[in-house]
Amino acid sequence: xxxxxxxxxxxxxxxxxxxxxxxxxxxxxxxxxxxxxxxxxxxxxxxxxxxxxxxxxxxxxxxxxxxxxxxxxxxxxxxxxxxxxxxxxxxxxxxxxxxxxxxxxxxxxxxxxxxxxxxxxxxxxxxxxxxxxxxxxxxxxxxxxxxxxxxxxxxxxxxxxxxxxxxxxxxxxxxxxxxxxxxxxxxxxxxxxxxxxxxxxxxxxxxxxxxxxxxxxxxxxxxxxxxxxxxxxxxxxxxxxxxxxxxxxxxxxxxxxxxxxxxxxxxxxxxxxxxxxxxxxxxxxxxxxxxxxxxxxxxxxxxxxxxxxxxxxxxxxxxxxxxxxxxxxxxxxxxxxxxxxxxxxxxxxxxxxxxxxxxxxxxxxxxxxxxxxxxxxxxxxxxxxxxxxxxxxxxxxxxxxxxxxxxxxxxxxxxxxxxxxxxxxxxxxxxxxxxxxxxxxxxxxxxxxxxxxxxxxxxxxxxxxxxxxxxxxxxxxxxxxxxxxxxxxxxxxxxxxxxxxxxxxxxxxxxxxxxxxxxxxxxxxxxxxxxxxxxxxxxxxxxxxxxxxxxxxxxxxxxxxxxxxxxxxxxxxxxxxxxxxxxxxxxxxxxxxxxxxxxxxxxxxxxxxxxxxxxxxxxxxxxxxxxxxxxxxxxxxxxxxxxxxxxxxxxxxxxxxxxxxxxxxxxxxxxxxxxxxxxxxxxxxxxxxxxxxxxxxxxxxxxxxxxxxxxxxxxxxxxxxxxxxxxxxxxxxxxxxxxxxxxxxxxxxxxxxxxxxxxxxxxxxxxxxxxxxxxxxxxxxxxxxxxxxxxxxxxxxxxxxxxxxxxxxxxxxxxxxxxxxxxxxxxxxxxxxxxxx
Numbered sequence: 032x033x034x035x036x037x038x039x040x041x042x043x044x045x046x047x048x049x050x051x052x053x054x055x056x057x058x059x060x061x062x063x064x065x066x067x068x069x070x071x072x073x074x075x076x077x078x079x080x081x082x083x084x085x086x087x088x089x090x091x092x093x094x095x096x097x098x099x100x101x102x103x104x105x106x107x108x109x110x111x112x113x114x115x116x117x118x119x120x121x122x123x124x125x126x127x128x129x130x131x132x133x134x135x136x137x138x139x140x141x142x143x144x145x146x147x148x149x150x151x152x153x154x155x156x157x158x159x160x161x162x163x164x165x166x167x168x169x170x171x172x173x174x175x176x177x178x179x180x181x182x183x184x185x186x187x188x189x190x191x192x193x194x195x196x197x198x199x200x201x202x203x204x205x206x207x208x209x210x211x212x213x214x215x216x217x218x219x220x221x222x223x224x225x226x227x228x229x230x231x232x233x234x235x236x237x238x239x240x241x242x243x244x245x246x247x248x249x250x251x252x253x254x255x256x257x258x259x260x261x262x263x264x265x266x267x268x269x270x271x272x273x274x275x276x277x278x279x280x281x282x283x284x285x286x287x288x289x290x291x292x293x294x295x296x297x298x299x300x301x302x303x304x305x306x307x308x309x310x311x312x313x314x315x316x317x318x319x320x321x322x323x324x325x326x327x328x329x330x331x332x333x334x335x336x337x338x339x340x341x342x343x344x345x346x347x348x349x350x351x352x353x354x355x356x357x358x359x360x361x362x363x364x365x366x367x368x369x370x371x372x373x374x375x376x377x378x379x380x381x382x383x384x385x386x387x388x389x390x391x392x393x394x395x396x397x398x399x400x401x402x403x404x405x406x407x408x409x410x411x412x413x414x415x416x417x418x419x420x421x422x423x424x425x426x427x428x429x430x431x432x433x434x435x436x437x438x439x440x441x442x443x444x445x446x447x448x449x450x451x452x453x454x455x456x457x458x459x460x461x462x463x464x465x466x467x468x469x470x471x472x473x474x475x476x477x478x479x480x481x482x483x484x485x486x487x488x489x490x491x492x493x494x495x496x497x498x499x500x501x502x503x504x505x506x507x508x509x510x511x512x513x514x515x516x517x518x519x520x521x522x523x524x525x526x527x528x529x530x531x532x533x534x535x536x537x538x539x540x541x542x543x544x545x546x547x548x549x550x551x552x553x554x555x556x557x558x559x560x561x562x563x564x565x566x567x568x569x570x571x572x573x574x575x576x577x578x579x580x581x582x583x584x585x586x587x588x589x590x591x592x593x594x595x596x597x598x599x600x601x602x603x604x605x606x607x608x609x610x611x612x613x614x615x616x617x618x619x620x621x622x623x624x625x626x627x628x629x630x631x632x633x634x635x636x637x638x639x640x641x642x643x644x645x646x647x648x649x650x651x652x653x654x655x656x657x658x659x660x661x662x663x664x665x666x667x668x669x670x671x672x673x674x675x676x677x678x679x680x681x682x683x684x685x686x687x688x689x690x691x692x693x694x695x696x697x698x699x700x701x702x703x704x705x706x707x708x709x710x711x712x713x714x715x716x717x718x719x720x721x722x723x724x725x726x727x728x729x730x731x732x733x734x735x736x737x738x739x740x741x742x743x744x745x746x747x748x749x750x751x752x753x754x755x756x757x758x759x760x761x762x763x764x765x766x767x768x769x770x771x772x773x774x775x776x777x778x779x780x781x782x783x784x785x786x787x788x789x790x791x792x793x794x795x796x797x798x799x800x801x802x803x804x805x806x807x808x809x810x811x812x813x814x815x816x817x818x819x820x821x822x823x824x825x826x827x828x829x830x831x832x833x834x835x836x837x838x839x840x841x842x843x844x845x846x847x848x849x850x851x852x853x854x855x856x857x858x859x860x861x862x863x864x865x866x867x868x
Contacts (some may be wrong), residue, residue: 032083041067054087055096062097065104072108078117084109085120085127092505093135097333101594102134103127109145115438126155129204136203139485150193159201161211164218165623167194171222184229184305187223188312194219195267199482208390209471210446212478213264220260220271223315224306225361229255231302233292240285241296242277250279250291252298252332253359253367257322259840261356262443264474268481268488270317271306272356275299275332278366292334299332303816317487322353335370342377348390354378355427355434379390379434379441381559387431388542395424395538405505412476413489417534419473422466425534429457433598436558445470458597462533469526476523479504491523539604540644551612553579555588555605572616580622583629584608592636600639607642607652611755614653618660627666628659634670657728664804665724667716689719689734690738694747709756720804735844746793749808753791756842760835762823767832770818779817787815787832812840 040047047066048059056062090096110116120127123357134141141464144150171190175183187505198215201207234250242250249703256270277295282288306315323329324341333341342350354374359367380387385630413419426448434440437455442448446467453463479501480488492498495516502519509515542552550568554560565581574580588601604611618624632638644650658665723740726732732740767787769780795809796802814836819829 032080032087032577034080037080038077041070049088054090054100055093056100056566058097058283060541062100065100067215068104068135068688069107069113072110073113074107074117075114078114078121081121082117082127086131087602088133089128093131094500098138099131099135099546102138102145102350103131105145106130106134106141106151109148111148113847124700129200131467133199133203136479137199137482137484139482140199147189147192148230150196151194152867154196155198157197159197159199159205159207161201161207161215162197162218164221168219168222168225171226174324175226180230180234183226183310184310187226187230187305187315191219191315192313193327195415199267203482209264209474210444213259213266216265216267216269217263218258219317219437220256220265220439221360224254224256224271224273227302227305227868228252228361231298231305235298235301236283236285238285239287239289239294239297240283242279242281242499243282244279244291248279248296250277250281251366252277252361253363253370254302254361255357255370256360256369257353257357259356260360261358262445263633264444265532266445266474266481266487267478268485270319272319272322272353272486273360274323274338275302275320276366276370277332280334290631293331295332295802296330303331310488317596317754318643322350335366338370342374346377351378351380351387351390352394354425354431355441358443362778375441376518379431382553382556383428383432383435387536388428389672390451390553391424391428391431392538392542394679395420406489409487410491410493412473412491415527417529417531418488419470419477421468421527421534422473425466425537426452428538429540429602432602433457433554437598454596457598457602459599465534467527469530469738472526476501477507508761525774536643536646539601541603543609549609550801552605555601555608557583569612572612573621574625575622580625583625583750587632587638590638591633594635596639600642603639603642603646604717607645610645610649610652611656614656615660618656620660624656624660627663628656631659631669654728656726658725661728665721668721672717673712688726688736689743691743691747694719694743698747698751702751702755712751715750716744724804738796738801738803742797742800742806745797745806745808749810752843753789753839757789760839761820762837763827764828764830764838765820765822767814767820767835769816770816772834782815787818789814789836810843812836812843 039690040050041063044060044063047063051059051062054062065081066083069082072077073142074082086100090099093099105553107113107116111865130144133144144154148724171187174184174190178781180184188818195216198212198219199214202212233566244250253276255274255276256271259269260271260273265271275295279291281291283291283294291306292655303318303320307318308314320331321327323331324333324338354371355378357371359371398420399408399413399416402408411418412594419531423445426445430440430442430448433452433455440448440451440455440457449458449463449467452458453460458466468570477489480486480490492501498519499516505519507515507519510518515544554565554568560577560581566577569577569580569584572580588597588604590597590600613623615624615628632641635641641655645655654682657727658669661867662677698712698715701715702708706712721739723737723744727737769785769787770784771783772779790809790813792798792813793809794811796806799806802808814832816832818832820832820835822829
């Protein structure tokens with residue numbers, strides 16, 4: 032745009048309003064005022080015209096063009112030299128687009144840039160690059176070391192504002208990963224908390240002296256960070272969850288000494304005031320001390336020994352869950368590490384019992400009920416269904432369940448814990464990938480919501496226009512047939528639904544709310560239960576040998592294949608244990624049933640998958656137990672064919688027995704082009720017998736239908752073998768053809784010269800359609816008439832029809848054919864019928 036053109040536009044409100052409307056601006060009159068005020072602030076028309084070109088290119092792509100333009104005008108108006116700033120925009124092609132993106136993304140960040148004249152220069156210098164924790168802590172503590180009290184408090188707030196700008200630049204402009212952004216926000220909090228501790232202690236020590244223990248050494252004080260601060264995953268506008276501890280009884284050494292307990296109580300209160308007080312410069316952090324022992328009713332600062340005693344005697348499951356993310360953030364970090372080392376056996380017990388699991392579920396349920404009462408369940412990215420809290424609960428549950436003897440799972444950071452859980456086999460790769468991607472997605476939404484106005488909010492906008500702005504801030508764009516808002520909502524619903532399915536699978540669906548199930552679940556989860564407890568629980572289920580029964584039960588929870596996870600196997604066996612043991616107890620001989628069940632399960636290779644399968648489909652568990660209890664034949668099929676557990680499931684889903692025509696079509700397709708029919712036929716026969724057996728066990732068919740279905744399976748197998756071997760012999764020996772009469776003067780055969788056909792007659796139970804699971808096949812092979820074969824290849828010699836069909840019949844007596852299908856035997860003909868021709 033040329034300067035003269037801009038001048039004419041500025042003097043003609045209707046025309047310029049039409050221009051800015053094309054920029055995506057909704058309030059064109061205010062946009063006109065914005066441009067006029069920038070011109071009046073000292074920006075020359077040629078520079079403003081260049082800025083207008085950039086605005087025309089950038090504003091239509093932003094989430095809120097009006098907000099961006101208005102904040103730009105405010106920023107230019109307070110600049111020390113608006114002309115120099117506009118010249119910078121002309122010189123640096125990226126400067127203004129970057130500012131506009133910040134101005135349209137966060138009103139809070141825009142206000143910080145407007146109110147702090149040096150902030151923009153510092154932002155351009157740092158360019159959002161991350162800083163390590165220790166240099167950040169050292170820098171701030173050095174800055175306040177010599178400052179007066181009130182000035183130091185101002186400096187804390189100024190430091191936070193400028194560092195948040197740096198972090199947000201890396202997040203919004205550089206698109207840094209969630210891990211980098213949350214770690215940077217957490218490092219900043221560590222620095223501010225440490226500085227607040229030093230400031231409070233410096234002031235109090237000047238009045239009361241240094242607190243010393245009985246040996247004369249300085250008493251120690253530490254601030255523990257829990258929640259997102261403890262996990263290095265803080266939000267832009269999070270509260271910080273803290274626990275304050277001291278160690279060392281005694282008194283201060285100042286002119287007005289007091290007990291160490293009183294000193295640290297005063298220190299804690301002053302420390303919280305420094306961070307929590309809202310002044311004209313804002314608030315450093317909202318401090319939440321409710322996770323300390325006894326909550327709001329307990330002391331502000333706890334003596335380390337008293338805290339350990341409290342958790343040992345009174346600590347509850349939700350407190351253990353909270354301490355999964357605990358770490359020392361300020362003060363004597365070694366004291367904090369020592370405390371957490373002593374607390375680890377309480378946090379990560381030998382095993383997680385059903386009472387603990389019920390406590391975790393109850394806490395989750397209360398959070399969900401609150402979201403429902405507030406009407407935010409569908410829009411709350413944190414506590415809504417499938418939200419951030421669902422993912423965190425799933426991960427913390429698995430950490431508590433398995434962390435007792437796997438120290439590598441004891442990570443405070445959610446993403447780090449996910450990776451460790453997959454490595455340990457507690458999460459599948461698919462679950463890990465889904466939760467990791469969805470967690471980053473939801474946390475990014477949370478960040479965009481909070482950075483807008485520096486508010487601790489987790490709710491998606493109810494207004495469609497505001498939701499569209501959020502979608503664009505998250506990187507969505509309008510496409511033909513699908514707006515940015517619609518694409519975001521579709522993605523959000525898909526991801527949250529996936530999150531909830533994982534949580535339900537691992538926790539809610541796996542472990543019900545029936546308190547009566549607790550002993551059986553705990554028996555599986557406890558790695559070394561007392562023998563008396565084993566006897567007490569398993570004797571209820573009619574086991575004569577409870578020691579053997581427990582060994583078999585323990586074997587069911589252990590994967591034999593190294594790369595499969597025993598952790599996950601035990602998890603889901605525990606969730607099925609009450610139902611499994613009840614089903615076993617209802618069989619005629621529970622001891623032998625459990626032995627057989629262990630053998631079958633061990634042969635499958637992936638027992639954990641089996642227990643998960645039973646969670647999805649409980650009727651399959653009962654069928655599985657009944658099969659192991661009543662049918663050694665079908666059990667043997669499963670043992671010899673581990674992959675056929677899927678067929679067991681299919682047997683439940685089938686609503687009728689396979690028809691003869693369907694069997695013919697299926698086996699023909701399976702054998703098409705195959706060089707070796709034997710494994711195909713064996714597998715087909717086993718599959719169909721398993722399907723038939725399942726319906727037999729479930730009493731869904733009468734005896735006539737069952738025996739006829741078994742006969743049909745044998746028939747199509749025999750047909751397929753006969754067809755295949757017949758064609759192979761034709762290729763080798765020629766096609767058998769009906770020849771002239773063997774005796775002189777005898778009448779010729781009516782089909783003389785035509786192919787000689789084979790007839791297979793079924794006799795006995797085979798002929799009557801009454802085969803059982805172990806029946807032999809009684810058959811007779813007949814052919815039309817004598818003659819010679821017609822060779823199909825050059826150089827081949829013909830042979831007699833008798834020789835041809837004897838070769839074919841001999842094939843059915845070979846061990847390879849008889850290995851799995853019941854042996855074919857020649858017996859007296861009775862109830863004969865044509866089976867194949």
